[in-house]
Amino acid sequence: MEQDRLGELSDSNLECAIVSVLLCTTGSQKEMIDRYQIKPEHFHCMPLPRIIELMQGSEEGNVSFYTLSLRIPEHKDLITKLIGLGGAARINFKSIVQSLIDLYKRRLVQEFLRVYGLRMWETEVTASEMLQQMNRDFTEITKNQTLTNMQSSTVVSEQILADLNTIPEISSVGIEVFDRAMGGGLYRGKAYAVAARKKTGKTILAATISSNLNEAGKKHLFIAAEMSSKEIHQRVIARHINKNTIAFISREKGNETFKAQVMGYKDAGNVLYADEAGIKFKRLKEVVSAAIYKHNIEGFILDYFQLVGGSGREGLTSHYDEVAQWIATFCRENNVWALVMAQMNQTDNIRGGEGIRLAFDQVYELKRCGNEEEGYSNNGFWIDQMDTRYTPWCKMGDEKIASLIMEMNGPHFRDNNYNQFHNEY
Numbered sequence: 001m002e003q004d005r006l007g008e009l010s011d012s013n014l015e016c017a018i019v020s021v022l023l024c025t026t027g028s029q030k031e032m033i034d035r036y037q038i039k040p041e042h043f044h045c046m047p048l049p050r051i052i053e054l055m056q057g058s059e060e061g062n063v064s065f066y067t068l069s070l071r072i073p074e075h076k077d078l079i080t081k082l083i084g085l086g087g088a089a090r091i092n093f094k095s096i097v098q099s100l101i102d103l104y105k106r107r108l109v110q111e112f113l114r115v116y117g118l119r120m121w122e123t124e125v126t127a128s129e130m131l132q133q134m135n136r137d138f139t140e141i142t143k144n145q146t147l148t149n150m151q152s153s154t155v156v157s158e159q160i161l162a163d164l165n166t167i168p169e170i171s172s173v174g175i176e177v178f179d180r181a182m183g184g185g186l187y188r189g190k191a192y193a194v195a196a197r198k199k200t201g202k203t204i205l206a207a208t209i210s211s212n213l214n215e216a217g218k219k220h221l222f223i224a225a226e227m228s229s230k231e232i233h234q235r236v237i238a239r240h241i242n243k244n245t246i247a248f249i250s251r252e253k254g255n256e257t258f259k260a261q262v263m264g265y266k267d268a269g270n271v272l273y274a275d276e277a278g279i280k281f282k283r284l285k286e287v288v289s290a291a292i293y294k295h296n297i298e299g300f301i302l303d304y305f306q307l308v309g310g311s312g313r314e315g316l317t318s319h320y321d322e323v324a325q326w327i328a329t330f331c332r333e334n335n336v337w338a339l340v341m342a343q344m345n346q347t348d349n350i351r352g353g354e355g356i357r358l359a360f361d362q363v364y365e366l367k368r369c370g371n372e373e374e375g376y377s378n379n380g381f382w383i384d385q386m387d388t389r390y391t392p393w394c395k396m397g398d399e400k401i402a403s404l405i406m407e408m409n410g411p412h413f414r415d416n417n418y419n420q421f422h423n424e425y
Contacts, residue, residue: 015043016081019051023051030058033056037101047075054067054068171213172184173213174211175414175415177403180419183390189332189335191338192360192363193342193360193364195344200368202304203341205341206232207232207410207412208239210236210271211236218270219296220270221271221274221287221297224273225278225307236412239411241265243261272297280309281310281322284323292336297336298337302341304342308323317352321358324355324356324360325358361389362385366383369402380404380405381403382401397418
């Protein structure tokens with residue numbers, strides 16, 4: 001009966017997923033185990049603790065299928081199935097390991113309560129002595145089983161040195177004024193935001209950058225939380241065949257010449273669209289995670305931030321703070337970038353609070369040239385660099401000098417060669 005209760009505090013699917021990731025990793029199994037502080041005792045389902053032991057004891061850092069089948073031949077079929085999973089849980093590995101360890105700690109607490117429940121009526125031990133022993137035992141459990149991310153400065157220095165041997169993955173957005181401000185383009189592991197007043201071109205800019213990334217062979221996800229993927233991609237096609245998107249809904253759509261132009265457009269196939277009107281926060285997590293696992297995307301575009309719903313009782317500000325922090329943390333943990341469109345309010349702040357500005361690596365505001373009193377430019381835009389963590393501040397146009405031009409084929413944005421004529425930081 002006690003064993004059955006203990007089993008309720010374990011999850012065989014979760015444990016198998018973790019071992020599957022370790023078996024299928026292209027790096028060192030031992031290094032991953034050490035990095036995430038995984039121990040054999042964390043696993044409840046046999047023979048998984050034994051597999052972890054063999055990985056830890058490997059001098060090469062990895063244990064092959066052949067070695068495992070020799071050491072634990074009675075479980076060869078299970079090992080084959082684990083390898084067949086292909087490391088299906090990779091995208092959430094840290095959180096899954098945390099769940100594993102949490103279940104392990106719960107089993108420790110359960111066993112602790114069971115033992116002292118049985119000792120409750122031991123008359124040869126006073127209540128005070130028992131309380132003291134309980135305190136010592138519980139303190140020992142807490143001290144030994146707390147998972148931390150602490151590491152010495154020496155270890156961090158070694159990691160920095162190792163990073164110098166890796167080539168950074170930077171994706172140009174195809175707009176020079178942005179690339180310069182970003183330090184070359186989008187960096188994996190970082191979160192970016194472009195905010196703008198309503199009807200100022202957020203989706204046009206998002207579609208422009210997405211199209212540029214597509215043509216450059218950069219696979220990414222476009223989460224269409226407002227306009228549909230069909231409407232967005234019509235703009236992309238219209239841009240490349242020198243048309244305005246109105247052609248897709250006007251009488252021109254029946255024109256054979258127009259049809260031939262659309263048929264002649266060759267898409268590079270590096271954009272994954274997700275039609276998610278009014279997407280909920282939980283759904284956002286599911287969609288992005290699935291895109292990484294199934295399609296190996298290098299980043300995602302969200303259009304736009306304030307449409308992520310599911311605030312519940314905590315209020316919109318707390319909700320948006322949580323969403324922003326999740327996006328930033330998710331990017332770091334999964335080595336992907338995020339480009340998030342956001343809406344400004346009437347007082348020149350991002351609608352919904354400061355969450356994005358606090359959590360993201362870079363935040364920009366897209367503005368029309370001119371002003372409300374004198375009138376805005378029809379096609380001239382500039383960028384206000386609001387926040388940046390890792391690059392020098394640079395000027396990206398102003399009310400009188402456009403750094404971006406909105407072209408009507410599409411429509412789409414093009415660079416106005418601002419960097420060529422202005423070198424201002």
